[in-house]
Amino acid sequence: MSSENGPENDPENGPEQRPGTGPGEGGAQGAPPEQLALIRDSVRKAAVPRAKPRTWRGAALAKELPVARVLVDKGVLHLDRYFDYAVPEELDADAQPGVRVRVRFGAGAHQVREGRREGGGLRDGFIVERRAESDYAGPLAALAQVLSPEPVLDPELLALARAVADRYAGSLADVLQLAVPPRHARAEGRTLAPAPAPPPAPEPGSWGRYERGPGFLSALAAGEAPRAVWTALPGPQWAEEIARAVQATLASGRGALVVVPSGRLAARVDAALRELLGPGHHALLTADAGQERRYLEWLAVRRGSVRAVVGTRAAMFAPVRELGLAVVWDDGDAAHSDDNAPFPHVREVLELRAARGGCGFLLGGWNCTVEAAQLVSSGWAAPIAADRAQVRRTAPLVRTVGDQDLARDGAARAARLPSMAWETARDGLRDGPVLVQVPRRGYVPRLACERCREPARCRHCAGPLQATERDAALLCAWCGRDEPAWRCGMCGGFRLRAQVVGARRTAEELGRAFPAVPVRTSGREQVLDTVPASPALVVSTPGAEPVAEGGYAAALLLDGWAMLSRPDLRAAEDALRRWTAAAALVRPQESGGTVVIVAEASLRPVQALVRWDPVGHAARELAERAELGFPPVSRMAAVTGTPEVLAEFLAAVGLPPDAEVLGPVPVPDTGQRAGRRPGATPADGPRERALIRVPPGSGAALASALKTAQAARTARGGAEQVAIRIDPLDIG
Structure with missing residues (x-):
């Protein structure tokens, strides 16, 4: 974040800029000694004698507890601490712990002119404590405004936010932005009813x-x-x-x-x-x-x-x-x-x-x-x-269609459905709706040359080309440009084939296969919440499956390989979770509910779905990760940046002795990095990622080391920081 006065007044830009209050070292709760040393180097103390301020611009200060310790909404790590402000007498009653305030914060706020402090941008903050004296050895800036007398930050929430910030190597201000919603004055003025009496204990x-x-x-x-x-x-x-x-x-x-x-x-x-x-x-x-x-x-x-x-x-x-x-x-x-x-x-x-x-x-x-x-x-x-x-009484019957079955099945090529799936859908439509899960949204989200199978790429940014509608021009998924006259750069071919078929294309093909049955789609463009119990084909992407009244008569889980082929440690676990979520919406086996999954029956997650045994699958995954030392058995952090910046960061960070660095390795550009939008320019340069893992018990030390190193870079005013993520979801 930057100061409201612009980059030239931003204390992030270098050690010569200074915040608008005294450092208040006694209030830097949770900050390690190394970080405090960096703060002392980056924020110079004012050259004025220690004094306890009693007036501000001619106005008297609060007679009791005239110092407010404030958490300023400035989420940079080298300023992740509290700052002391004087409390004017007119704000004394409202300036209580937990309320929102505005304070001057930024370069120039320490300048004293004609007995007054000037400069520094106004920033929001929270009062966390009222004190009789400040640890800062100079005159304090005063609170500019109490935004609301409503205390929204109690000690319990503050302690939780600090614990979360420490665990994830982040700043307390950033956590509180997630924890405390934005203020709405009209809502604060509403009178709320008292809490109702506790209800009786429920039946099982x-x-x-x-x-x-x-x-x-x-x-x-x-x-x-x-x-x-x-x-x-x-x-x-x-x-x-x-x-x-x-x-x-x-x-x-x-x-x-x-x-x-x-x-x-x-x-x-x-x-x-x-x-x-x-x-x-x-x-x-x-x-x-x-x-x-x-x-x-x-x-x-x-x-x-x-x-x-x-x-x-x-x-x-x-x-x-x-x-x-x-x-x-x-x-x-x-x-x-x-x-x-x-x-x-x-x-x-x-x-x-x-x-x-x-x-x-x-x-x-x-x-x-x-x-x-x-x-x-x-x-x-x-x-x-x-x-x-x-479990057997409640779960549906699960059947599989593997690659060998597809190779022998002409119906799979004609209507995108294997014979078993087609028959299951036909029988299910006699009694109710049938769910069809497709792992990709859109029409044809992945295309390749029909002759040499080379993926179709955009000429401008090398992004993947996709078809959005039947007979429509190709569109780049990264930069959004049309590609009306594509030719393969490898063999010169101009014909395309679908590598992955999306939900809309699937709905179109199923509509031709079942012409008398309505087809509904549920995905990012429009997510359905429920569907009636009448016969219909419901084509959905994972996570967007609507609930059917009385349950689905059947479900078809297509292109199972697309979920399992992701190069990620969690691919099998995520695939099973998405399949289970769809199959759980189907009627029990004793009521005729059937699920057909198009995937090899020998694969472990497919077998777990057939047996309806997610616990056994998770236990085996956990045992394998324990052998390899991967999360959640170990704690891991992902650190990403340009090669030069990442190398400098890894050389400077004081990792625990038992830490192991994996990589760095290049990060593939998916067109989804921060700041990339349709129509934006290509990547701003190659990036690399390193994974750092530690055994159980060293997670807190790893987070503290990364936070301290990141704070050091911020205090020095580095032009580019690294991105740190504790417990990353994607560890490829």
Whole structure:
């Protein structure tokens, strides 16, 4: 971030620029000694005698606790600390810990002219403490404004944010930008109803299908803090089961927090809670609600008007009072990892909250991630799962079509469907809708030369060409340019073949194969929430599958190789998770539900789907990663930058003795790096990435070392920084 006065007044630009307040070294909580030394070098102290300021521009200061320790919203690492400001008397009543303020911060704010401080840009911040004296040896700048007397940052949230910042080698200001929503004045003026009385403890309901399910609810209702990894049975009951766990927690007089990966799933849990508890017991925190509504719901939680929260990613920081249960649904979904620095993951943050606050923890999903398997293996959480007989009664029948079957099958070439899949779809359409999962959106997202199979590339930026509609011109996926007259650069051919067929092209072909059946599509352009029980073909990309009333009669999982062929450590795990999520929407086998997956039956994730054994698959993946020393058995960080900058950073960082550096290796340009948009210029130069891993117990030391080294580069005013990501999702 840059100062409001422009680059020339930005303290990030070099050691000669200075913030608008005294360093306040006593308030630099959580900063290591090395980082403090860098701060002292980059921010020179004012050459004035130590004095306790009592006036500001002729105005009296607060008589008691005249110093406010402020966290300034400046997310650069070498300024990741608190700064002291004087509190004018007229702001004394409102300038309490936890409120939002505006302060002068930046170069020039230390200049004293005619007894007044001048210069420095105005920045937002939070008061974290009121003090009688400052540790700074000079006159302090005063608070410019109290934006609102509403305290939004309590000590518990501040401590959690600091723990998250330290774990992910980030700044506290960046974490609080994720944790505290933007202010809306009209919402603050609303009077909220008092919290309703706790509901009675629930009956086990469908939790009775699991061996330890009723005991888990009983423990929550009794005020205990059980921790569990829950492998949910297929079907729509998962939302009601989460609602019952929330009710059991509320019955004990405590609060509950549920985080799901999408607004659609949050709406289902919201509906289940309303049906079970009625209105007024919980808040819904999603980005779809709009700024005012979301802030009003967040205030209701902070003020204690509601004791339960259901929401998406940012809700992981919701200030629930007396938190008794934290729930994560489908932790393998990439939406649980924040896209903004320092990239915290919902699962890890809620684990921190459970460990720090002693509350219950429930990690649930139709699938089981390797991280979830490790929680069970380590004894930190207990498993909750149904027995095999119950699984067989609930899961659909899964059949496979391999490469050899496709080679002998003429129907697969004529209508994109193997004979088995075509027959399953035909039979399913007699009783209800049929789901077709396609791993790529669009029409034909990947093309190649028909003669030599060379991928079709853009002449301007070498990006992949794709077809957006039938008979339409080719379009570059990176720069957005049309390619009306493509020719292969290798053999001169001008005919193309589809390497991957997208959802829209699949829907077009299925429409020809089943001309009397309506075809619906669900994907990025339009995501359907539900579909009726009438016969229809529903073509969807992974994660956008709508729920069918009464369940799908059948499901076809096409192009399984496209998910498994990704060069990534998590490819098999992610493929199984996406297949399981689609198959869980199909009716049970005893009701005729059938799933056909186009993939080799011998592959491990395919076998796990056939047996409906995600836990066994995760346990085997965990054992293999333990042999190789890969996460989650080890802690890992990805460091990315230009070759010169990355080499300089790795030479300067003081890694733990047991750290191992893998790479650096070139980072392929996918056209999706920060700042790249359709129509933008090609890459700004080659980049490389190094992976740094450490054994268990050294994760905190690794994060601290990376943070200190990054702070040193920032303090020196380096033109280009490296990108640091702890626990990267993609470790290729």
